Amino acid sequence: MSMLTIGVLGLQGAFREHKQSIEACGHEAKIIKRKEELEEIDGLILPGGESTTMRRLIDRYDFFDALRTFGQSGKPIFGTCAGLILLATEIEGNSSAHLQLMDMKVERNAFGRQKESFESKLKVQGVANDFEAVFIRAPYIAEVNEDTEVLATYDGKIVAAQQGQFLAAAFHPELTDDNRLVEYFIELVKQYKLKLAVN
Helix, strand or coil: CCCEEEEEECCCHHHHHHHHHHCCCCCCCCCCCCCHHHHHHCCCEEEECCHHHHHHHHHCCCCCHHHHHHHHHCCCCECHHHHHHHHHEEEECCCCCCCCEEEEECCCCCCHHHHCEEEEEEHHHCCCEEEEEEEEEECCEEEEECCCCEEEECCCCEEEEEEEEEECCCCHHHHCCCCCHHHHHHHHHHHHHHHHCCC
């Protein structure tokens, strides 16, 4: 398959680092600043940042319906840290969630003050046994549905999961030189691009 174009939502957060990770994997990266640009990409990363701020910007720039339509069309989305929160159907302590694309309940800023930022080597199913994960005021996944696969846990808490074309990680894979999780997402994009082409 030819080079893929992976978008990174560029409203707030660590989108430039994600762009570098995608390019290091040999594919084109596009920072998405306008909703019309979603039509030009094969998959999308929702970066880490601050989920409440990101939601405010998503609303301000009229991205909300376009992002939901993108996900519902079968194109893959990878949410990291705040992006994970945006994907979830339920947020602990909140009466409403955001995009509600991935069937999981999340807990924000879940690891407490003394662990606001830390690193740990994780076993990530299908990716690596020694993935260097950087956690920054990280959320975790409190509950998943039966069709959501748990990919990694830390201290008994779910920190990475996949449901169909949706991938979520509580940590920041873009902040190290280990691109294996981004490569995993790119393979997912390839699979779903072929599936959509057949259908």
